[in-house]
Amino acid sequence: MPVSKLVGAKVKRREDPSLIRGVGEYVDDVKLPGILHAAILRSPHAHAKINRIAVGAARQLAGVVAVYTGAELKNRIGTLPTTADNPTLRIPDHRALAVDKTCYVGEPVAAVVAEDRYTARDGVDLIEVDYEPLPAVTDPEKALTAASPVIHAQWPDNLAFRWQQERGNVAGAFKQADKIVKQRLVHQRLAPIAMETRGVLANYSDTQGLCVWTSTQIPHLVKGHLANLLKLPETRVRVIAPEVGGGFGSKLNVYAEEPLLAFLALELKRPVKWIEERRENIQATIHGRGQVGEVEAAVKKDGRVLALRYNVIADIGAYHQLFTPAIPPFTGLMLSGCYKIPAIGIAVRAAFTNKMSTDAYRGAGRPEATYVIERLMDRVARELKLDPVKVRQRNFPKPAEFPFKTATGLVYDSGNYELALSKALKLVGYDKLRAEQKRARGKGRYLGIGVSTYVEICAMGPGFWEYGKVDVKADGKVKVYSGASPHGQGQKTSFAQIVADQLGVDFDDVEVLHGDTGTVAKGMGTFGSRATAVGGIAIYHAAEEVKKKAQELAAQLLEAATEDVVFSDDKFIVKGVPRKGMTIQQIARQAAAANLASEISADSTFEPSNFTFPFGTHICVVEIEPETGQIEIKKYLAVDDCGKVINPLLADGQVQGGIAQGLGQALYEAVVYDDNGQLTTGSLMDYAVPRAADLPRFQLAHTETPTPVNPLGIKGIGEAGTIGSTPAVVSAVIDALAPLGVSHLDMPLTPQKIWRACQASTAAKKRVRK
């Protein structure tokens, strides 16, 4: 491991000056001459036949330039892509504009292009569609029954795919169990709500080809797909992700509007922009979670879990988006959490429903798995009358057992779960809290403590690579190019820290470029906490390569043998002659002057041999007011282990934001469709995102167990907060309500839900007294 100066330091972000001045450029801020604006007509029905679309009035409106319907585009834009490595996968045609049927509220039906935004919206209002409504299904369990309406005629059972796995002797373990513990759990649908909605600006010129600005986490992947969907050579397509106002997985996709806008620009030969409204965002940007399952555990009296069985139905919506089929299997693979459980049987069935697709949302599959196993551990503790902490400790693999192979077939790289847990217990004063809880209960107060120990899967490894390039220019400036396309995570700062340390140059001399397929040769993007743990390593390797080249050039300039030149104290020196040293910037300058090299540059593509598995313990303490159902969060503590930390300021920011999102799922957030498939949480007026006054101050701490799968020991931190927090908060609330006999409530735990649970219990008591 290299000796560090900047790595590990709280370096202020270089992203910030333009953002705090309001001059950062997001998609909607990009202006081009002659720009047109598109607006999209969306289906008001969850399920309907389209008999006829009348666009005449819209076309005649002054200022409207063009109107397109699905029928006109059918043979001109390919069907939207999805991952397809599951043999049971059924892929319905997913068109940029619906052709003769719509399958969810918000599905794009027609597009209007006009000289300004307001006129484009006026044009949309003038389109008349003759819809023939069809029965809809929104409940994924109902969708898989014979009585359900059918969404795609070729698959009358509405089954989108299956995924199953059984390892170890599950049936045998259930025979040996002292007790079987069961729980049904619902993971409600969530809206990611990046503060910047999606947006696309497309421009075409015969000389430059197609250029698309899009608010995306994956510009290079979008570029490849756009070329394919529009049958253009990839060399004629450039995709730029400028400033991106948050993604959380929702911009890890290829959406209908991206090829649609590209098509409009190609067709109209003018730049065309579409900016999603928030109502469109909640209708037609992917949702997260959406699983309902039943878990059962075979346990011994001492709390050891011998086996798990999990049957889960994933609500995937009407179509697959890019990674939709990959998410539920993640839940299956991570089901055993941070525990040594010898036998596991999982059966996933994915159901088509008349809703927007679910896909990757912060944590993608792992929050669901963690919630299942953590809620189950609490149930086990409760039924066996054991402390929830004891049950967890009894099932941990020991530090010496790493790398640890799980029953689901994953190999956890490194870990010390007991250490993170004991640190958290100590910091929060667990024993004192339990004593205080006992006293509080004696006085009729509802205090609850929730402990969640988690492990997550990060740094998407085998099969997912990342690209990096380091270039020391003759003027001494260092340019770093990354295929990771961060959007708020701060890698312009953390990558510069890595490179400045490696090359021994000033932080201010290093510039990091990303998000433009025209300047970065290739890349995958930012998702799954991979930007630093995979992208950062690609850059690290490129910097190493640059140093090798610099060593050779130094040898020529210093008239020494290459093997006699060493890098020491930020300089290349001839062994034994420390006085005669050169910095890499001096080498670049002199090498250019001597016509040896115009720059010192190298690139690298890093594909890790395994994933990384960060872990930790989150503890939440709540008090509930039974008369109102209000929850007060009295304490929140997180101890996370993400291996080596490049910049603690950024790591803390990621954890705090993640906790807020996980807590949002536990207490506030839910995308709700009614039985007819109408979206009843269609704006921020009724989809509740946590606000500043809803949240407590989070106390953060870390342990550091570096991963052996990359040379910097980095694991990734972006999703930890979300994964760890949801079960911690829910467990705390259920623990608080335990004296009322409540053993489970489904999320979100709104005041109304809690009040009802309190009332039901009070009513039950009164009935007993009578």
Next chain:
Amino acid sequence: MATKKPITLSINGSEKSYEVEPRLLLVHLLRDVAGLTGTHIGCDTSICGACTVMLNGNAVKSCTVLAVQADGGEVLTIEGLARGVKLHPIQEAFWECHGLQCGFCTPGMILSAHQLLQRNPKPTETEIRHAIDGNLCRCTGYQHIVDAVQQAAKQMRPKTKSVRRKA
């Protein structure tokens, strides 16, 4: 389409006249007509606060104010907060405390904090959290934002006499 109306606005200290459709939102006037794109749009329902600007000294959500309603008024947007290269103390504090990640909510958040600190130079953490409750942030969990506002408050409070004497 209704006829256009003439309006005059002072934006960040400079007075300008515009001919606008009566339905034009203030946020679109600022962004699309005046070219000041630091004011962002996050929700269209006055919930998220990304479009917050100061109008006649009050923080308003410019996605639900018509440009004609602002006629004759004084608007301060994020672009008008720094003095040339010198950042406003609230901007400095957001940078220092890592009070932003994607930066999209930041201009609105800074202007809400600005209003708070003008009215209450020494807010408690609870008062800060309430003051920014109309501004959603999905990245930070708010903690670093609260820290930034606290730090800015400290910076902006007039120095005590004893300190001045020492200086």
